[in-house]
Amino acid sequence: MIRIHSDFTGGNIRILQQNGDEYILQNDLRTTADDWFYWAFCVEGAAGETLRFVLRDNRIGHFGPAVSHDLRGWTWLGGYTGDGCFTYTFGAKEDKVYFAHSLLYHPDRFADFAAARGLSLGELCKSGKGRSVPSLSVGEGSTRIMLAARHHACESPGSFVLEGLLDSLIADPIPDTCLFVAPFVDYDGVVDGDQGKGRWPYDHNRDYAPEKPSIYPECAAIRREAEKGCHYAFDFHAPYHKNGGNDKVFIVRRNIEKESRLVRFAELFEESITPDSLPYVKENDYPTEYGWNYGTAQYAHLLTQRPENEMAFTLETCYFGDPSRPATEESLLALGRCYAAALRRYIQEQRAGLIPDMEARTVSLREVDGTNFDECRGLKRAGKRFVGQPDAVLAEGYLYRDTSRVFAINYGERVIGMVIARVDPAEGKPYSFTDFFIADPWLNRGFGSAAVDVLLELFRSLGKSDRVEIQVHETNSAAIHVYQKAGFAETGRAAWNKTFIVMKREL
Ligand SMILES: [Zn+2]
Incomplete structure (x- = not known):
């Protein structure tokens, strides 16, 4: 008996129709107002079968679906022709296979990551559904760095980048710094498999309006954390589905007063990119007050207003990469390590008084x-x-x-x-x-x-x-x-x- 379902961490699918060996599927919007593209499903009991899956509205990336057998390791199926469907032949013992829009990042992976470094997770708060939302504090020092990911639940590339960044910062700490990490801000969304982006009435990264309190307990808890000091804040996201600028890695520049700092960080980040990393070039950064880059209710925007804040912004990391250069677990983790190298150099320069203050480059x-x-x-x-x-x-x-x-x-x-x-x-x-x-x-x-x-x-x-x-x-x-x-x-x-x-x- 073949069973297609979403009963797992991150699961999200609607089965619209079945015609013999073909399944017509669609992403499940649940409580979100805007249609995005996130889906993830499990197929059980199909050993030895060949099945064809059609994703409505062509919600498949450049390299076909991401495939996993344990929700931990993910690889691209490959061979995708762009027609919105894929065919999979299940091996004789392949009883359970997961397919997803992108490389998923399981919360247990983060817990294991911390445990392997002798760190225990804290509790940011209780979620709207009563779950314990994890947080992580690392080190002690006068410079406080706040890191976040999954303000939009489906944006798993940001979790890999965050892990790579933390891996580097924990192994080789920047002197006199401490980290506060909220790795899964929309934790209910991550566990339940919601897209999160465009959540009604607004999503977690529109819940930091300066003039009103947060409606999500996670955002309210992050605001309280920021009161302890926030010299740097970085938020790891993924952009829209694919093509054009969405296949790149870019910084969302959102603070014209700190433009010269953002430019310097971008220069350092570009210089720090290693061959094993997804590429980053500063020309792809998204300018402020342009396109969709408006509004004041985002995490990075609220935190950069704090008097002690040197710099805060969002990093957008593509789901799939360029067709010539796939995003993989390794290249995403490497990107995070390169980010750590850039941050290390930036903080050194900042402490040496080398980062120019405010001025335009005149x-x-x-x-x-x-x-x-x-x-x-x-x-x-x-x-x-x-x-x-x-x-x-x-x-x-x-x-x-x-x-x-x-x-x-x-x-x-x-x-x-x-x-x-x-x-x-x-x-x-x-x-x-x-x-x-x-x-x-x-x-x-x-x-x-x-x-x-x-x-x-x-x-x-x-x-x-x-x-x-x-x-x-x-x-x-x-x-x-x-x-x-x-x-x-x-x-x-x-x-x-x-x-x-x-x-x-x-x-
Ligand atoms: Zn986002």
Whole structure:
């Protein structure tokens, strides 16, 4: 007797029709208002049979259904042609097989994960249905990191990413930090197999409106937890079903005042991606006040408003990956470990005062004087092949003081580089600049180009010449690239040393 059912953790299916060996199935919306796409079912008693399953409205991912025999290990069936159905031949002893929209993450897996690390789960609260909703606290320290997943019950990729992140942070803790984790916020939904997304009257990630109390006990408990301090908060989600941007990993940027911090985190995250991880590139991040990215009732949005909060956002991780690059348990866990590496580096930089505060990425020039002299001298430069250390630049500026000034290159209030600019050229001679550098922590982020633009603007405003001429060593390809981008063209070689290229541009 073949039985198709949803009587298991995460189960969700409606059987619409059976025609011989073919079953017409549909996801079960239950208490949610919006149709999403989540389903998961079990087939028992079909050993030796070949059955065909049709999912209404083509709710199958790029690689066919996820398949499991124990609700723990999941793999993609593969061979999916995109026609909304799949066929499965059950082996002679294959009595029980689970099929699902995506790779499911069983709450027991998380409990085992914690137990294996000698950690016991706490209780966030009792759920609406009276279940004990798990939480996890790790470590002690003055920087408190809050982590959450499954505000939308069906978004299991976020659970794998969270596990990978925790695996790394527990094995190698960031000094002076503690973690508070709510791994299954819509716990009833996760256990019962609800999609959770679009739950009526609104779902768990729309239950953090600043002006009214939460209706879900889990969200209310998280608000209370945040009162103990929340320096960082990250929420792990999955986007819409598939295709386009939904096949990517992206940060939902939702705080324009902290944009420069989000950009820095994104840069670090991109740099931290390893070959075994799902890819992440910052260009895929979702901009604020755009598309669906509005509203103030989300977890990350509420927590980022807290005065002590450095940064809070949602990470969206695709269910399936790109057709050329499937999401697997391993690549999702690896993504979480890469995320941990990025967070580790970000917190280091933040504690060292290297993350710029609030400012947009605007660069300015300030003449070196008693107020910024020490900061200029302290600029760190490992590579000094083409330009000397800050002290040498300051000394050289003194040497040329009749025609030139030494400028600090500022990003907001921070000095990030220096340049000697010939601001007072002799009659008929061009402006020039030399000893231009950006300090190590700020390299490769577009500051060089921005500083050249500001320099050109300064020359124009002085009105003493109509052109700029500079010299750059022929092997200094990074600088040559920046100058070409700024409109400089090579015009020959320096008379005093043929390895230096002369570059010019009109103002
Ligand atoms: Zn979500």
